[in-house]
Every structure is written in structure tokens, then in C-alpha cells.
Amino acid sequence: MDSTIEPVRRTQERIHRRRRVVFGELPEREREAIVDETFEIWSEHVVGNTRAEFREHRLFDDTRLHLFYGVSGELAAFLNFTVDPIPVSGRRLLVVSCAVMSRLHYRAMVPLATALTQEILRTRLTFARHELAYNAVASSPISFGTLTRFTPEYYPHVDGRVAPAYILDALTELAHRRDLVIDDHDPWILRSDAVIRHPDRIRASRTMQNPDRFIRWFLDRAPNWDTGELLMMWIPLTFGNVCAGLMNLVRRRPIG
Secondary structure, three states: OEEOOOOOOOOOEEOOEEEEEEHHHOOHHHHHHHHHHHHHHHHHHEEOOOHHHHHHHHOOOOOEEEEEEOOOOOEEEEEEEEEEEOOEOOEOEEEEEEEEEEOOOEEOHHHHHHHHHHHHHHHHHHOOOOEEEEEEEEOOHHHHHHHHHHOOOOEOOOOOOOOOHHHHHHHHHHHHHOOOEEOOOOOOEEEOOOEEOOHHHHHOOHHHHOOOHHHHHHHHHOOOHHHOEEEEEEEEOOHHHHHHHHHHHHHOOOOO
């Protein structure tokens, strides 16, 4: 989950309506318009990608897009959701990737999280006999802290739980497919030319001023997050883990 939505304290607008589409099923003109709008939102948070790079690595024919609109009709937020089969160690393995982005003046986190949960549940039910996992990418301490608070099982884990070997094999394969650069010294770290546009806003947030153990762990593992250091994550999408995440989303409180 590439989530670089920055903390803001000013009044925010609400989401007015939502639309779900499959990118490759849209007419070319509409696809190009969606690329323009989603890239504009992406660029509010991230610098270093061209529009062409954004489309190549984020929007595939089978990408499921949730598009959220404000009262004025402008695109306020989006979720792109892609599922990749990864043949590793003879496993029937499907890996989910997505990005979650919102314009800063909208209150969109709950609708986005709800849409993500719905897509995960839909995929889980459709492929009940497959092993399903979510390949999240934490681009900041806050995105890592959010993910780790809402799900009990994930890797790398702050408590030092060792990931099964096939997980890193799968993540390496997925990174190669996406032309992502893995750090030479840490297989969970990616190096990216795309960086957060306003890291100072994240540093100034209350969460960063009073960091908990999740935030401190991330800062130790990815100290250069503000210059393109990303942390890959693996979240098993078992029914137990999904239900725990859903319950914590409803409760809006951290795990452990």
C-alpha cells in the first residue's frame, strides 16, 4: 500500500460519491483522463515520477480502480488494486498490490480503507483455495504505523518474527516485475527515485512528535524514508487476519 497521505488539521471536505471500474475495460479517452487525474493527486504527495512512469507501474488492464469524487465533481481520491499470481515453491499464491491517495483537502481515509477492505474480501472469497497476501509498501513512518496497528500478522514484524523464505522470494519476483530496486543490504528495503513531496509535514505531525514503538522501529529500519527509501511489507490475507483488520478499522484503535 503506497500511502503517503499527509496529516492535516484544517477543515476537510467530505467524499460525495464513489465509482468502481476496471481500468482496461474503459475507452481509451476515459483511461487517459483518469491517468491525468490520478497522476495529479499522486503528484500532490510524491515527486520523481513522470506521468508515463506512473501509468506503466500503477495502472494495468486488470487494475480495479475506486474513484472518489467531491461535491464539485473533482476527483478527490483513488485506490488502485491489482492482483498478481506469483509461482513460488509450488504454492497457489496471489499477491495484492495497491496505492491509496487523496487530495489533502478531503476527508477520505475511511472511504478508502473501506473500499480496500471490500476488494480484499471480494478477492479472498473468489480465490478461497489460493494463498493470498498483500504486498504493502510503507513510504513513511505514518503509513507503516497505520498498517501495523490494523493487522496482527505482517512481515517484517516489529517483534522480530522471522518470515518464511518463500515470502522474500515472492517479493523479489514482484519487485523485478515492477522494475523496483532492492537494497543490497536489506531485502525488505526498496530504493526509489520517487520521494515524498513534503516530508516536513510528516515530521511535524503529532504522531512523529510522540513516536510509539512502531514508528521508532520503522525509523531504525528505513532512516532515509524521506529520500526514497521504502519498506516492503507482506500481510497474509487469511480470513483471521482480514477479520482482525476489519474489526480494528471499525474500532479505530491500534493493535498491541
